[in-house]
Amino acid sequence: MKSEIISVGTELLLGEIVDTNAAFLAQQLSLLGIDLYWISQVGDNRARLLEVLRRAWGRSDLIVVTGGLGPTDDDLTREAISELVGEEMAVDPELEKWVRGSFSRMGLNMPLSNLKQASLVPSARSVSNPFGTAPGWWLEKDGRTLVAMPGVPREMHRMWNDQVLPRLRPHTGVAVLITRTLKIMGKGESEVEELLHEFVNSSNPTLATYAKDDGIHVRMAAKATTREEAAGMIGELEEKAWAILGTFIYGTDDESLATVVGRLMREMGLTLATMESCTGGHLANALTDVPGSSAFFKGGLVAYASEAKTAWGVAQAVLDEYGQVSPQMASAMARAARERLGADVGVGITGVAGPGEAEGQPAGTMHIAIEDRGRERVSSSVYPRGRLDVKRVATLRALNLVRRFLLGLP
Amino acid sequence: MKSEIISVGTELLLGEIVDTNAAFLAQQLSLLGIDLYWISQVGDNRARLLEVLRRAWGRSDLIVVTGGLGPTDDDLTREAISELVGEEMAVDPELEKWVRGSFSRMGLNMPLSNLKQASLVPSARSVSNPFGTAPGWWLEKDGRTLVAMPGVPREMHRMWNDQVLPRLRPHTGVAVLITRTLKIMGKGESEVEELLHEFVNSSNPTLATYAKDDGIHVRMAAKATTREEAAGMIGELEEKAWAILGTFIYGTDDESLATVVGRLMREMGLTLATMESCTGGHLANALTDVPGSSAFFKGGLVAYASEAKTAWGVAQAVLDEYGQVSPQMASAMARAARERLGADVGVGITGVAGPGEAEGQPAGTMHIAIEDRGRERVSSSVYPRGRLDVKRVATLRALNLVRRFLLGLP
Secondary structure, three states, rough: EEEEEEEEOOOOOOOOOOOOOOOHHHHHHHHHEEEEEEEEOOEEEEEHHHHHHHHHHHOOOEEEEEEEOOOOOOOOOOHHHHHHOOOOEOHHHHHHHHHHHHHHHOOOOOOOOHHHHHHEOOHHHHHOOOOOOEEEEEEEOOOOOEEOOOOOOHHHHHHHHHHHHHHHHHHHHOOEEEEEEEEOOOOOOOOOOEEEEEEEOOOOOOEEEEEEOOOOEEEEEEEOOOOOHHHHHHHHHHHHHHHHHHEEEHHHHHOOOHHHHHHHHHHOOOOEEOOOOOOOOOOHHHHHOOHHHHHHHEEEEEEOOOOHHHHHOOOHHHHHHHOOOOHHHHHHHHHHHHHOOOEEEEEEEEOOOOOOOOOEEOEEEEEEEOOOOEEEEEEEEEEOOHHHHHHHHHHHHHHHHHHHHHHOOO | OEEEEEEEHHHHHHHOOHHHHHHHHHHHHOOOOHHHHEEEEEEEHHHHHHHHHHHHHOOOOOEEEEEOOOOOOOHHHHHHHHHHHHOOOOHHHHHHHHHHHHHHHOOOOHHHHHHHEEEOOOOEEEOOOOOOOOOOOEEEEOEEEEEEEEOHHHHHHHHHHHHHHHHHHHHOOEEEEEEEEEEEOOOOOOOOHHHHHHHHHOOOEEEEEEEOEEEEEEEEEEEEEOOHHHHHHHHHHHHHHHHHHHHHHHEEEEOOOOHHHHHHHHOOOOOOOEEOOOOOOOOHHHHOOOOOOHHHHHEEOOOOOHHHHHHOOOOEEEEEEEHOOHHHHHHHHHHHHHHHHHEEEEEEEEEEEOOOOOOOOOOEEEEEEEEOOOEEEEEEOOOOOOOHHHHHHHHHHHHHHHHHHHHHOO
16 A cells, blocks of 8 residues: 655745644554655645646555645645546535534634534545644545544544544555564664564664664564454563563653653662752753653752752862762762751762863763662763753763662672 | 756655755745755656656756765666766766775775766756765756756755855845844744734845744844845845844854854853752753854753752752742742852752642743842743643743843843
8 A cells, every 4th residue: 555645834934834744644544554755735726736746646555645624715735626526525414513623612602614624525534633624635546545633743643543544444454553663772773683683684674773862762663453363472572572681671652751751760669869960950950851850850950059969068178189070979879968958868960061171071961870878879971062062962961870770780 | 047956865755864955945945036846755766767767857047956876786876867868977086086085085086886986967066065975966057957856855955055055046136145043032923923023024135033942033044135235135124124123133044052152152251150950950961052152151960859859958948838839949949040050140959740740830841940149030931732732831031031141131
């Protein structure tokens, strides 16, 4: 099955928005095993939209269109499809009831212009939209399938997942598709790919690696006729991947490092406190992005100035002897944060965010310490990039160090 | 002049990356006053790439291609263009010297496969790439111009700005284009557009409004034959916009609110300290994203637990009488942070990040206080969104409050 994506909207051609819809749909089609050969963006212009639709109709089996389903004169996707298939548009009474209903639920009267959102052509069925007033279209004709969805990403994602995906599956011959992502810190992409090379070229289940901002992702996907069978295939592959990558895997699917650390903290009944210098609050911010973090996160100190460090319990002697940017300082900060805030575990980060060097150490230097009364671990490294990347990476390394520390890993 | 963008790369069709290059180029073309009618993404497939190029050649005057200029067999943009214009590719000795040089500067030997990056067809000139090994192509033939640039955004942006834009300008009839962005907090997009309605439909200079994560952006662009004339047009329009929006404008062009607050702090020779609850370090993190923030930022406290608040100087009486989520608490936090850290100005933020409510107040509640010994300002509001949005917006409002406080604005 050959597919094609068409994104409609003049704002795309003015560069006012980035076409994230096309990337989302491309990934979905790829997971379904449907070949995608063309993506195009076209403005709110009926002739050019029709031209693009005609070409797609001539070469693709499945055409996925987003955008141009609004109520204004600029929204021309329905009109262009109607011309493409040579069928008249007419208001559908059931659909009109639904569109009117979605206005009255918001306590509003429906403007007359919205009536066109209740229109269909004979070959099309409507696809409901719980998040907006624009229903989608599902059209089958001459062996081709055309799906039109709204351009608002939130509405489109929901419509795709709830309505389009289930209708599409029978066409792909894939009854069930299950995906699983493993997230890795501490190994580079080429090393991960090397370790998993025997699975990389498999066609079902598939396995692919991606270098992302939060580590290396290993994405696995299995297709089968039953959920049980697909789950079994993924389970088997995942087990092999775990056997190879082991504790370098910090989480799966939507889990972030902060989520994982928070979960471990809560499971173990422990609390955490932080003192940060070069990351400037990035670590505390990441920890508090997780709902429920107040259960384990006592608080954090952003000790930018050296007098802030000593005011919060770092011994003047450490400052004098080792300076602000040193493993000893990170260690003293971890202990001071833990003691001051009465937490079980303390984290200290100091370094040089850049752009300039500090205390003779280059931008990108980072010293990270974890401490819990008895045990201590300190890690030092250099990541010579821009200021924001240094902050981000130091935070990730600190979180991963906490994770390994809690799990008793080296 | 009709233009068209083609992005090349199978990773786009697998949804592994979002095509931000097309959005960047679309915006640039729009600023140049060049009509853009089509954008397409196509994979690393020579026949399909050639098909897309042929269509573009038939309908557009300017074709901008990104991607497919790498050294591997998958990189087929040069080969497809060579077939499009019916000209043989050959290694250019000057270009070969440059490609070899860029390897030797990295202390590496050039792999043989990279030799194709030194190739040209007779109608093409090379476009240098200071950030990578793939030079671009600038090709003129039969009244058409085709520009091919690498797909790596950093390399492409630099090449566009430094090399392509200057060569393109004479073709547009626009000698100079100057843009200016004003950034606004405290007014919604429709209000800003309403206030500036007399300029919104002007064709030169143009003015458009955009709702962004950090407020409303007003983007102005002027085209003229000399820099002086364009600057004069922008200057005149900007003056009118300032007269209307005044102190709601917090910054221009690349300035962020944190940059502006940092600049004001340094200019006034003042220092800042923060105590955050619901934002969890987001404010400290934003402040320390700015290089040189150590000059004015004394430090921050992330007082998540109530005992952290009192441990750092908030009176128990305030906690008992008003609770953790109150204007009085924000005020006490601002004062405690300032005193503890010996800063001139203190900021306190408390609220409910969500998802659940706290102390009977809904998610999205935020109380923000600024204090400097003599003066104090407290602002309370509710922004009922998701946790991350609440944190982001509370930080922006706090920064804007500091800005207005420092400038003596109401």
